[in-house]
Amino acid sequence: MAEITLQDIIQPENLVYEKSKLLTEKPFHYCPGCGHGTVHRIIAEVLEELGVDDRTIGVSPVGCAVMAYDYFDVDFVEAAHGRAPACATGIKRVWPDKVVFSYQGDGDLAAIGTCETIHTCNRGENITMIFVNNGIYGMTGGQMAPTTLVGMKTATTPYGRMPQWPDGTPNNGFPLQITQLLAQLPGTRYVTRQAVFSAAAVRNCKKAIKKAFQNQIENKNGVNFVEIVSNCNSNWKMSAVDANKWLQDNMLPVYPLGDLKDNFELIKK
Amino acid sequence: MGELKLMKGNEALAEAAIRCGADAYFGYPITPQSEVIEYLSEQNPYERTGMVVLQAESELAAINMVYAAGAAGKRVMTSSSSPGVCLKQEGLAYIAGAEVPCVFADVVRGGPGLGTIQPSQADYFQNTKGGGNGDYRNIVLAPASVQEMADFVPLGFELAFKYRMAVCILSDGAIGQMMEKVVLPEQKARLTEEEIKAKYPWALTGRKRGTQHRVITSLDLDSARMEEHNRHLQRKYDEVTKNEVRYEMIDCDDAEYVFVAYGSSARIAQKSVQLGRAEGLKVGLLRPITLWPYPTQAIRNLIDKGVKGFLSVELSCGQMIEDVLLACNGRAKAEHFGRVGGIIHTPEEVLEAMKKQIIGE
CATH class of the missing domain: 3.40.50.920 (Rossmann fold)
Known part of the structure; x- marks a missing residue:
């Protein structure tokens, strides 16, 4: 029997997976095990499938995804910290036929940029907002985020996030349920919470992101908002495997997965 | 021959923006320049020329809308008054670093802080020495009449796009509020998508298939490239200094x-x-x-x-x-x-x- 060579294996009929053409050749700077790479891949695949790469403009945040523009083969502007929704608004208002999306983390979207986030959603801008929530500031080295869980240790809550001192005076505050809050606003069309910790979660997340872009393409108004509950194994100080398990055991009870709003209607649970 | 009107400085600035073919105005009300956004809203330029007018949630949001819409090749402007311009400095530093053209007006009131709503010229430092971080400059035009409030809008856009930088129209409460005769220019058409793509190849309009995607950013973590970028900005400012003193x-x-x-x-x-x-x-x-x-x-x-x-x-x-x-x-x-x-x-x-x-x- 003849020896099987590499050339025999690399054949079109054997292809089960390939990188999206809309991801560049630049290697990700993200930590191994981080969810950003998967979310990037899903967005690139969706834009490729929808065939809108020649009219898409992305807005990258300040935070770990600040250089997202290096990885997507579409036009991009890099926003100031928290201002991505304002940037996306500016572009969409002057180019209503372009496909515009913002990509932000929890500190960017739900702390310094809360004002821009709420008002962009409240105006019902016809854009897609991607929100990656890992409950911590990644780029600056693991400080408390607005979405940090109660009791979670970070560089600025080394003894665990404590919303109030034992005598009841305010301290670190509570995990901010920004996605529930946005779902209440009349300007949001589609609000969903997804994850990428398993193959099944990735498949659901891709469906949601595709819908969030399709909605934008087919309509004139309404924010399409996708939260992705993700991990930060480096700053959570865990292995990637442990981080994904910790996410399911601790993050998901506080940030449960599923659609919160569809076609401007809140989903009753 | 243009049209002769009696107008407030703030109104003349707004009307000139519509007439010179501006694509958008993003602003936030503040005395003594609220007439700019009020006049624009009343005129409904979206009907007249397709110009977008949006009252933003803050000066910060407004300048960041300007930043991104300017990065997308459009002629966009904002206006504010002194404490509001402080808030815009974040965006102005990004605009300088990323080389985005835009026009903004500061109808100055007294300070520091909330100060007063009466006329002042105490924003000279803020606008000529740069209020944001980093080594950058903005072109600063100082109108002394209602006529110049109108004239400096098209001039501002011309300079902003020539050098890819912000142009400040540094007015004050007196020039903004007083009424004078003003000759308004004929209405100019806004640029079409084809014209923008041909004139401004750097503009984010969606990358054409088979070409390099475009990125507008002020960030570069490579020290050598960042030093060269700063040198490039300084050479540009030298060019402006050589050509544009008025x-x-x-x-x-x-x-x-x-x-x-x-x-x-x-x-x-x-x-x-x-x-x-x-x-x-x-x-x-x-x-x-x-x-x-x-x-x-x-x-x-x-x-x-x-x-x-x-x-x-x-x-x-x-x-x-x-x-x-x-x-x-x-x-x-x-x-x-x-x-x-x-x-x-x-x-x-x-x-x-x-x-x-x-x-x-």
Whole structure:
């Protein structure tokens, strides 16, 4: 029997997976095990499938995804910290036929940029907002985020996030349920919470992101908002495997997965 | 021939934006410039030309809308007044770093902080020396009439796109609020998508298949590239300094003493020149129209021609005087005079200050 060579294996009929053409050749700077790479891949695949790469403009945040523009083969502007929704608004208002999306983390979207986030959603801008929530500031080295869980240790809550001192005076505050809050606003069309910790979660997340872009393409108004509950194994100080398990055991009870709003209607649970 | 109208400075600025084919205005109300967004909203330019007008949730949001829409190749502007312009400095630093064209107006009120709503020129430092982080400049145009409020909008866009940078129209509460005759230009068409793509290949319009995608950013973590980017910006600013200095001279030909004043102070100092000349004093007025780049050489030329002293007249405690002193470099006397807190100096007290502080006994 003849020896099987590499050339025999690399054949079109054997292809089960390939990188999206809309991801560049630049290697990700993200930590191994981080969810950003998967979310990037899903967005690139969706834009490729929808065939809108020649009219898409992305807005990258300040935070770990600040250089997202290096990885997507579409036009991009890099926003100031928290201002991505304002940037996306500016572009969409002057180019209503372009496909515009913002990509932000929890500190960017739900702390310094809360004002821009709420008002962009409240105006019902016809854009897609991607929100990656890992409950911590990644780029600056693991400080408390607005979405940090109660009791979670970070560089600025080394003894665990404590919303109030034992005598009841305010301290670190509570995990901010920004996605529930946005779902209440009349300007949001589609609000969903997804994850990428398993193959099944990735498949659901891709469906949601595709819908969030399709909605934008087919309509004139309404924010399409996708939260992705993700991990930060480096700053959570865990292995990637442990981080994904910790996410399911601790993050998901506080940030449960599923659609919160569809076609401007809140989903009753 | 344009159309003659009686208008407030703020309204003239807004009407000029529509007529010069601006694509969008993003703003936030603040006294004494709220007429800009009120006039634009009332005129409904979306019907007239397709120009977008949006009242943002804050000055911060407005300038970041301007940043991104400018990065997408559109002619966009904003306006505010002093404390609001502080908030815009974040966006202006990004605009400078990422080389995005835009126009913004500062209709200055008194400070610091909430200060007062009355006219002031105490935002000279904020706008000419840069209020945001990093080594950058904005072109600063100083209108002294309602006509110039209108004229400097198309000029501002021309310069903004020529150099890919922000242009500030540095006005004040007096110029913004007062009514004067103004000749308005004919309506110009907004650029089409094809025109934008042809004129501004850097603009984010969606990358054409088979071409490199475009990125507008102020970030580069590579030190060597970042140093070169800063050098590039400085070369651009040198070019602006070489080409774009604008000023006006009144009665300077035989002058021995010269008022240096811009905006509403220049209008007052112009009267002081008349009063001084009537008394036989050889006084003149240098009115900088660009505050950055500053007409440094014009001051040096006046010294060469025999001017002995300059009085910098400003509605501030003395800001532009620093640029006058730099230009003089010790070769002529220069001092500041100005009222603040919303009080506007009279032509008589300005002339008196010239006699006392510069001419002497």
